[in-house]
Amino acid sequence: MPETAPQPQPPIVEIRRRIAAAAESARSASARLLAVSKTRSADEVRALAEQSGQTAFGENYVQEASRKRAALADLDLEWHLIGHLQSNKCKEAAATFDWIESIDRSSVLAPLAKARTPKRGPLNLLIQVNIDAEDTKSGCRPDQMPGLAQAINGFSNLRLRGLMAIPAPDADLAARRPAFAAMTDLYQSLRRSHPQVDTLSMGMSEDFELALAAGATQVRIGTALFGPRAPKP
Numbered sequence: 001m002p003e004t005a006p007q008p009q010p011p012i013v014e015i016r017r018r019i020a021a022a023a024e025s026a027r028s029a030s031a032r033l034l035a036v037s038k039t040r041s042a043d044e045v046r047a048l049a050e051q052s053g054q055t056a057f058g059e060n061y062v063q064e065a066s067r068k069r070a071a072l073a074d075l076d077l078e079w080h081l082i083g084h085l086q087s088n089k090c091k092e093a094a095a096t097f098d099w100i101e102s103i104d105r106s107s108v109l110a111p112l113a114k115a116r117t118p119k120r121g122p123l124n125l126l127i128q129v130n131i132d133a134e135d136t137k138s139g140c141r142p143d144q145m146p147g148l149a150q151a152i153n154g155f156s157n158l159r160l161r162g163l164m165a166i167p168a169p170d171a172d173l174a175a176r177r178p179a180f181a182a183m184t185d186l187y188q189s190l191r192r193s194h195p196q197v198d199t200l201s202m203g204m205s206e207d208f209e210l211a212l213a214a215g216a217t218q219v220r221i222g223t224a225l226f227g228p229r230a231p232k233p
């Protein structure tokens, strides 16, 4: 038999291995991978889904996600909004996404609940916390989180699943540790009052192992899976 050259592994194989290793050393029960597909074509998403069985994809813009979801309707994919939710996009967001990870104010809840059709089931929500108190970033203050959680519980077709954060992008990765630890504390306190909560979404291409070490249950990875994104025009 002629020897065949080993196929280069797709990046997702190595990323999954690193996630599993980090989750194991943190003794975490679950560590999900959200593949961040913003700026990537529907064909690229299809290729990754078919090649690897990846089903959860994250997008920053409602319209971009809506187009991809329509183009990939034959695949059973799960779409997460990870970008800021504009008030005038609630209706389309409720139709497009399975999860919205960027809930940071109560005023979007009634429009989301109203727009969510019963056949899609409840919309899964994460509260985004501005953990480093950055001026430019969306996300609620930590002290606003419990009230927002209460408000979500008031809607039968909105399901509170946990918290999301994007720590300040300090070039020194270790400097992000206190933010990850503070998020884990908030998450534990939320779980005491809302035991159904099961998701702490934090960690990206550069720092996902630090996030998992701190207790993340979901990491959001784009660049390390798909390569660098083109700069915004």
Ligand SMILES: *Cc1c(COP(=O)(O)O)cnc(C)c1O
Pocket (backbone or CB within 6 Å): 036, 038, 060, 082, 083, 166, 204, 205, 206, 220, 221, 222, 223, 224
């Ligand atoms: C773009 C983005 C990511 C992925 O970032 P990478 O560095 O490409 O892994 C994760 N989370 C959010 C909220 C993003 O906007």
